[in-house]
Amino acid sequence: MERRTIRIAMNGVTGRMGYRQHLVRSVLALREQGGLDLGDGTVLWPEPVLVGRREAALRAIAEQHGLEHVSTDLTAVLADPKVEVYFDAQVTAAREGAVRRAVAAGKHVYCEKPTALDFPSALELARLAAAAGVKHGVVQDKLFLPGLVKLRRLAESGFFGRVLSVRGEFGYWVFEGDRQPAQRPSWNYRAQDGGGIVADMFPHWDYLLHELFGRVRTVQALTRTHVGRRWDEEGRPYEATAEDAAYGIFELEGGAVAQINSSWAVRVHRDELVEIQVDGTHGSAVAGLRSCRIQPRGSTPRPVWDPDVPSAGSFRAQWQEVPDDGPVANGFKAQWELFLRHVVRDEPWRWDLVAGARGVQLASLGLRSCAEGRRLPVPEVVL
Structure with a gap:
């Protein structure tokens, strides 16, 4: 060769x-x-x-x-x-x-x-x-992660029917830096240095939603700096000027609604750091970084809510695992x-860089949405 x-x-x-x-x-x-x-x-x-x-x-x-x-x-x-x-x-x-x-x-x-x-x-x-x-x-x-590769496969096969909603949870607790070293660099928490979870994560949500379910048409976001005091790499305290959590609602082309929470101030009670649930007329799926579970329409159980009677069985056990389709590289x-x-x-x-610009646009509009307290349209990006 x-x-x-x-x-x-x-x-x-x-x-x-x-x-x-x-x-x-x-x-x-x-x-x-x-x-x-x-x-x-x-x-x-x-x-x-x-x-x-x-x-x-x-x-x-x-x-x-x-x-x-x-x-x-x-x-x-x-x-x-x-x-x-x-x-x-x-x-x-x-x-x-x-x-x-x-x-x-x-x-x-x-x-x-x-x-x-x-x-x-x-x-x-x-x-x-x-x-x-x-x-x-x-x-x-994230388009190339095993769990989301499986989710894409389901979407492209028509498994969901008409997609109704997408719900995402991402985040973990980033230590403040005083007792334990922070897992993220301090510039992430300084707006003047380009920090903030919106700039970091909204570009991810843009390409995932765009490629799997349709272009984002509107955005409404609420941001918070939940942990306002942190310690940098040299152990010096500083005030966080960038948001460490964002709660977004995105209307997608075709009418589906996506709700995604992103936070560096949340303790994980999920199977994976990222979990995305998709509900459609024909079936639902929950995907993480590596795994993906489904519940088709034909095997969806009839849940009964009764606060006086313990739930029979496990809701998670009612879902089935999507198998790997061969090895998946990093x-x-x-x-x-x-x-x-x-x-x-x-x-x-x-x-390409056009896709990159689209992610920056969504992050910018998300921050503006929070500042103005309203839902904003997301124009299509063209050169």
Whole structure:
């Protein structure tokens, strides 16, 4: 087989998500399996160039994983003709400027979401990339998780009939940082640094709802900063200026209603950190990150509510598990594979910067909805 190297500038790999999911579990995992087999006698070999501000941290990662290329000079990296792809997993506030520079340098771009701090900037990134003729993509990892792959399979098969409603619960308790270290970086709780759970999670809800059930037509949201005092990475107290919980109602194309709660101030009493229930005329399903359970119309029991008599049996036992349809790869890695095929072989790809802008738009409208206390229309995003 012929080996074809593709050099990828990876900016933000010293952060939790950039390191664990994108570098280790995606790009390095591709190398561990011998590269990406393109099916035509060619194996694509990803060669990461680690980019960031902290050279010592970058070199430590490179040494740990046997990597050669490290740089704190983004300008020089983008000027290197051997670098074909720029990937960005930095803090949100730094992403837009770096992606603009990568597009201007003619690099294909793949980045985390949100793509920018506001909708006009996110849409402009998509326009710039289209004008430059570079390929571009945005991470939409939850579409590739086993539980949601099963949910998509049910939706595409017509299992639900007419979808009536979607209910989602996401979240967990993020420690304040005084007694136990916080599981999320402190900038997540500072609005001035691009923090807040709306900017973090509403883009996820946008692409999930859009792809599985229909475009979001209206949004109404209520946000709260439930935990107002936290401690940063150096143990210093600070006041949280960004919301840590959001309660959203989304009207979907076709008439279904989605209600999704997102919170970093909730203790988990669910089977998984994310659970989505879909109810339709022909059946219902509850999907998590890995599992999916169904209750078809033909086997739906007749519940009887009687406060004076204990419920007979378990409601959960009345649902049946959807089996795995073969092995499912890490969701981040699966999307990386598709993007690299798109870059090298021009294979189909739809999770682009326009989709990223749509997620930023929903987050912006969600925050505005809360500020104005009203439901807002969500216009269709076009370049």
